[in-house]
Amino acid sequence: MSKQTKDAKHFDVDVKVRDFCSKSKLFFIIGFALILISLLSTFTGVDVALEFKGGTIITYSYTGDVDESSISKELTSLVGSTVKVQQGDSLDSDTKTLSLSFTSTEGEGTLPGQRGRAAGRQRR
Numbered sequence: 001m002s003k004q005t006k007d008a009k010h011f012d013v014d015v016k017v018r019d020f021c022s023k024s025k026l027f028f029i030i031g032f033a034l035i036l037i038s039l040l041s042t043f044t045g046v047d048v049a050l051e052f053k054g055g056t057i058i059t060y061s062y063t064g065d066v067d068e069s070s071i072s073k074e075l076t077s078l079v080g081s082t083v084k085v086q087q088g089d090s091l092d093s094d095t096k097t098l099s100l101s102f103t104s105t106e107g108e109g110t111l112p113g114q115r116g117r118a119a120g121r122q123r124r
Contacts, residue, residue: 055103061095075100 020027068085075083084101 058100060098063095
């Protein structure tokens, strides 16, 4: 091999060495703090405020024309709660879709198993 080929294959690369082992004490403290925070939040409890409303969505396929407002009024009087009616087009055929959303406010503001805690807050 000539001297030119040897020089062409040699690259000066500045390699950075990260020494994680010398910082193991810092990583141990950070990990311990995260574990401690998660344990404390488990035992002290986190006040979760979910405003979940349940309900049902029913989708019908149809052909022809329908009146959304008359369907909504009729179903609202029949069911006794608000019914949201929404029209759309079916992607797989030439039919139209009609989505009926029945909402429920039962259990609003509480999660299952938190009824006692929520009731305790209301008494204060």
